Amino acid sequence: VLAFWKVAAEGTSISDDRDGVERLVARDPGALILAESGGELVGTVIAGFDGWRCHLYRLAVHPDRRRRGVASALLTAAEERFVRLGGRRADAMVLENNGTAHHAWGSAGYAREERWRRWVKPLTG
16 A cells, blocks of 8 residues: 555655554554455545544545546545444545645535645654
8 A cells, every 4th residue: 555655646644654554454444445456456545434524535546547437436435434434524635736636526526625724733753
């Protein structure tokens, strides 16, 4: 997954390391949704639910597989997961300067939320 994200995902996250992915899968194995074709990883999304909010991270599709419905299938799987868990609204972390991602998210029915701004504080380092 980490090698895949280096090819298919924009930007990096503080959790983009083996320990971060292992912690995610250990805590919530259903959160990491993978799309495969012929045994090859072609897409990912993290569908995290904390009991209150549904968060989407790391929607990534291999550049050679884009515009073929992979992202739509991943988002459908994530949304179905959220509904099963009792989620009411999904939100996505999208890089501000990733225009390709903005188009993909908009096509999937997501809209930019202008009222909120993310505030962050790294807990390590």
